[in-house]
Amino acid sequence: MLPFIIKRIGQSFLVLLITGVIAFSMFRFVGDPIENMLGQERTAEDVERLRGQLGLDQPVPIQYVKYLAEAIQGNFGVSYRQGREVSEIILERAPATLELAAVSATFAVVLGIALGVFTAIRRDGFLANFIMSASLIGVSLPTFLIGILLIYLFSVELNWLPSFGRGEVVDLGWWTTGLLTESGLKALILPAITLGLYQMTLIMRLVRSEMLEVLRQDYIRFARARGLSDKTINFRHALKNTMVPVITIIGLQLGAIIAFAIITETVFQWPGLGLLFINAIQFVDVPVMAAYLMMISVMFVVINLVVDILYALVDPRLRASST
Amino acid sequence: MTTPVLSIRNLTVEIPTRHGLFKPVQNVSYDIRPGEIRGVVGESGAGKSMTGNAIIGLLDEPAHISQGEIWLNGKRIDGLDADQKRRIRGAEIGMIFQDPLTSLNPLFTVGEQLVETIQLHLEVNAAEAKERALALLERVSIPNPPERFNQYPHQFSGGMRQRVVIALALCSEPSVIVADEPTTALDVSIQAQVLDLIKELAAERQVGVILITHDMGVIADTTDEVTVMYSGEVVESGPTDQILSAPTHPYTKSLISAVPRPQKKLHRFPQVSYGGRQTTFKIEDLARNWDKSTASRNGTLLEVQNLTKRFIERGSILPSRRKYFTAVDQVSFDIKDGEVFGLVGESGSGKSTVAKMIGTLHEVDGGKVIFDGEEVTAMQAEGIARYRKQIQMIFQDPFSSLNPRMKVAQIVAEPLVHHKLLPPDQVGARVAELLDRVGLTKGAGQKYPHEFSGGQRQRISIARALATQPRFLICDEPTSALDVSIQAQILNILKDLQEHLGLTMLFISHDLPVVRQMCDRVGVMKNGQLVEVQDTETLFASPQHAYSAQLLDLMPRLTQLSD
Numbered sequence: 001m002l003p004f005i006i007k008r009i010g011q012s013f014l015v016l017l018i019t020g021v022i023a024f025s026m027f028r029f030v031g032d033p034i035e036n037m038l039g040q041e042r043t044a045e046d047v048e049r050l051r052g053q054l055g056l057d058q059p060v061p062i063q064y065v066k067y068l069a070e071a072i073q074g075n076f077g078v079s080y081r082q083g084r085e086v087s088e089i090i091l092e093r094a095p096a097t098l099e100l101a102a103v104s105a106t107f108a109v110v111l112g113i114a115l116g117v118f119t120a121i122r123r124d125g126f127l128a129n130f131i132m133s134a135s136l137i138g139v140s141l142p143t144f145l146i147g148i149l150l151i152y153l154f155s156v157e158l159n160w161l162p163s164f165g166r167g168e169v170v171d172l173g174w175w176t177t178g179l180l181t182e183s184g185l186k187a188l189i190l191p192a193i194t195l196g197l198y199q200m201t202l203i204m205r206l207v208r209s210e211m212l213e214v215l216r217q218d219y220i221r222f223a224r225a226r227g228l229s230d231k232t233i234n235f236r237h238a239l240k241n242t243m244v245p246v247i248t249i250i251g252l253q254l255g256a257i258i259a260f261a262i263i264t265e266t267v268f269q270w271p272g273l274g275l276l277f278i279n280a281i282q283f284v285d286v287p288v289m290a291a292y293l294m295m296i297s298v299m300f301v302v303i304n305l306v307v308d309i310l311y312a313l314v315d316p317r318l319r320a321s322s323t
Numbered sequence: 324m325t326t327p328v329l330s331i332r333n334l335t336v337e338i339p340t341r342h343g344l345f346k347p348v349q350n351v352s353y354d355i356r357p358g359e360i361r362g363v364v365g366e367s368g369a370g371k372s373m374t375g376n377a378i379i380g381l382l383d384e385p386a387h388i389s390q391g392e393i394w395l396n397g398k399r400i401d402g403l404d405a406d407q408k409r410r411i412r413g414a415e416i417g418m419i420f421q422d423p424l425t426s427l428n429p430l431f432t433v434g435e436q437l438v439e440t441i442q443l444h445l446e447v448n449a450a451e452a453k454e455r456a457l458a459l460l461e462r463v464s465i466p467n468p469p470e471r472f473n474q475y476p477h478q479f480s481g482g483m484r485q486r487v488v489i490a491l492a493l494c495s496e497p498s499v500i501v502a503d504e505p506t507t508a509l510d511v512s513i514q515a516q517v518l519d520l521i522k523e524l525a526a527e528r529q530v531g532v533i534l535i536t537h538d539m540g541v542i543a544d545t546t547d548e549v550t551v552m553y554s555g556e557v558v559e560s561g562p563t564d565q566i567l568s569a570p571t572h573p574y575t576k577s578l579i580s581a582v583p584r585p586q587k588k589l590h591r592f593p594q595v596s597y598g599g600r601q602t603t604f605k606i607e608d609l610a611r612n613w614d615k616s617t618a619s620r621n622g623t624l625l626e627v628q629n630l631t632k633r634f635i636e637r638g639s640i641l642p643s644r645r646k647y648f649t650a651v652d653q654v655s656f657d658i659k660d661g662e663v664f665g666l667v668g669e670s671g672s673g674k675s676t677v678a679k680m681i682g683t684l685h686e687v688d689g690g691k692v693i694f695d696g697e698e699v700t701a702m703q704a705e706g707i708a709r710y711r712k713q714i715q716m717i718f719q720d721p722f723s724s725l726n727p728r729m730k731v732a733q734i735v736a737e738p739l740v741h742h743k744l745l746p747p748d749q750v751g752a753r754v755a756e757l758l759d760r761v762g763l764t765k766g767a768g769q770k771y772p773h774e775f776s777g778g779q780r781q782r783i784s785i786a787r788a789l790a791t792q793p794r795f796l797i798c799d800e801p802t803s804a805l806d807v808s809i810q811a812q813i814l815n816i817l818k819d820l821q822e823h824l825g826l827t828m829l830f831i832s833h834d835l836p837v838v839r840q841m842c843d844r845v846g847v848m849k850n851g852q853l854v855e856v857q858d859t860e861t862l863f864a865s866p867q868h869a870y871s872a873q874l875l876d877l878m879p880r881l882t883q884l885s886d
């Protein structure tokens with residue numbers, strides 16, 4: 001088990017190093033930052049002086065090492081647009097995105113697994129077939145369209161839920177939460193559904209097909225021959241085997257939820273990281289873009305690492321072969 | 324005579340299909356008495372398993388019992404509803420399946436699965452259930468039950484798993500056990516142990532056992548009564564000795580005559596002739612335009628010297644900490660022109676690994692393979708390609724060795740196209756000829772593998788292997804997945820290949836009677852080592868190595884069989 005984890009952590013660092021190169025190279029290819037920082041009336045000396053101050057006159061590999069060293073300490077430089085520390089801006093925006101992602105991930109996983117199991121067990125039932133057909137909509141409609149439709153229905157026509165923003169938030173000092181106020185919770189519903197719907201249908205269809213596969217296995221037949229009840233067979237024997245491959249996909253999808261919150265946040269004007277990133281792109285705010293890229297890749301790598309470890313915990317065969 | 328625990332009367336199972344009603348089981352009747360083992364024998368598709376499933380109430384929709392009665396301990400059970408049937412399953416009727424590797428849930432420990440079943444059927448608390456489970460494991464001769472209790476199925480060998488499956492079937496002290504091909508997936512030596520265990524348990528606990536199998540050897544050694552089935556119907560039923568020594572129905576006669584005899588060598592295998600399904604194949608015709616310049620330079624076509632293969636058991640960055648498992652250890656033998664050389668041994672003895680190294684499917688870790696005087700292990704890519712054209716392999720499982728997405732004609736044409744042996748416009752004609760020679764009908768080329776039976780697929784594999792006009796054929800358990808009747812067919816084709824085309828063969832099998840019929844010389848393998856190489860007749864008459872003697876001893880005698 002331990003060598004397996006160490007190997008995975010090593011691989012994770014390699015991935016981070018490579019994304020670091022990509023993030024860093026943005027500074028070089030998106031344009032000269034000096035041009036952005038100094039106005040029209042710069043002199044040649046100003047340019048030279050700033051270049052020396054920022055260390056941009058040094059060789060590229062050294063600049064990269066310095067950038068990484070700073071990044072590891074959480075220092076991603078200063079935003080070109082806002083003139084504030086990038087890390088400070090990100091910390092300020094992160095709670096909004098993480099809350100949204102957590103709620104929509106819970107929605108997607110819980111409902112996805114439940115519906116997946118239901119449609120697998122009642123394979124030929126009317127309701128199961130209806131859910132399967134309806135799920136095609138979830139898979140095929142683009143996120144922004146779902147968002148707009150939901151806003152039209154629940155905000156414009158029915159006027160039940162707010163169409164934008166985060167509502168009232170409570171500041172806990174290190175974290176701002178919208179989960180403690182009524183308007184905050186109301187504001188969360190539509191974006192969470194919009195963001196989670198695609199993942200939910202994906203998980204549901206995956207659970208269904210995996211479960212159908214597992215139910216065909218010999219050990220399920222043998223469990224029947226032992227006289228176990230359908231409930232025990234479906235929820236104890238089949239579900240656990242179904243979850244082995246499903247866990248991987250859920251893990252990857254959790255990363256995707258955070259990464260693709262950009263669209264949902266834009267539609268609902270949700271003050272999170274995605275919106276921050278979109279704005280950063282519009283203003284070519286490279287430090288923010290680079291920091292966002294690094295952060296997302298760290299998140300993906302960590303999630304994958306956790307998934308791999310979970311995988312080994314669920315499946316004893318993997319545990320044995322890796323020790 | 325004691326009263327039967329289970330009686331089946333005129334049982335008929337129906338499956339409605341698009342092409343009308345299909346009856347896989349028709350009018351089947353038999354009884355099982357306490358402590359008795361009844362064999363049910365027949366080829367695949369004869370309705371043996373379907374009858375077993377009907378008894379235990381596990382028929383897959385839309386199959387259903389349309390007629391007849393099943394009585395268990397004086398109660399009629401065929402008309403019960405799903406819930407009542409479930410209560411009988413596992414409680415009064417236990418079941419043992421064919422493949423022990425897949426019949427246990429891989430994610431639960433053996434103990435969990437036993438305790439679960441015990442608590443389901445008996446009113447006991449967790450501690451008592453565990454005690455019972457340990458006692459059962461002890462009874463089925465699992466060494467060190469307390470430790471094994473907490474292990475997962477993958478930590479058990481195939482034979483051990485089948486013992487666990489038997490323990491599971493015994494959990495609730497059933498009065499009948501349906502064992503569906505319980506030893507087909509096991510080695511000869513393990514098979515003997517498992518069958519002995521079943522025999523002991525039947526006598527000791529007065530359980531009636533229905534033993535479904537296609538193996539006459541198992542029937543002869545284990546059962547008290549036997550029922551022979553053919554295409555859904557019982558053709559003959561009675562005491563085992565009587566049926567085997569004096570069969571009356573023509574199908575039984577022909578089935579018994581097709582069983583390879585361990586005692587003597589015959590020129591050809593008698594085929595099951597009943598039902599008018601004789602297949603004709605014309606290997607002689609193939610010989611006419613077969614390039615027969617196959618005599619090797621020194622009379623020895625293939626030579627293997629100190630062949631060794633190691634697999635990494637535990638990986639590590641430090642070479643000194645790596646643990647290796649030596650699958651093949653310093654194996655040396657040679658095969659003469661036109662000879663059939665057999666390799667026998669239990670699974671895990673390294674037979675297939677040797678074959679794969681000769682076929683260049685595995686890297687060689689030590690030693691040499693020499694083909695017609697040239698060292699294959701030292702060849703460059705170009706030489707290997709030339710070598711591969713001259714050797715071909717036939718694998719055990721005809722279901723997974725053919726690509727399901729390719730048409731049969733494409734499959735057989737692939738070696739021709741890959742090695743650029745024929746101009747594209749002649750490939751079609753050659754493929755048609757090959758398929759015809761192995762006895763497949765005209766339209767076969769345009770179908771997909773799943774449209775064929777196991778025996779037909781194995782003939783497709785043979786046609787594919789013959790496409791390059793090889794000089795050397797590696798057959799890795801070519802018939803162990805097939806019925807006796809089909810087995811005879813395939814073995815006869817292989818014999819013809821040797822006789823008419825002068826092919827040299829490496830024939831791997833764990834079935835000793837088959838080896839005796841097929842091979843000129845035999846090598847016996849154990850734990851990766853070649854313990855003995857002998858002329859077949861010498862080996863069977865007087866084995867030199869203790870292990871060979873032990874293997875021969877385990878071979879079913881079949882002395883009751885009529886000739």
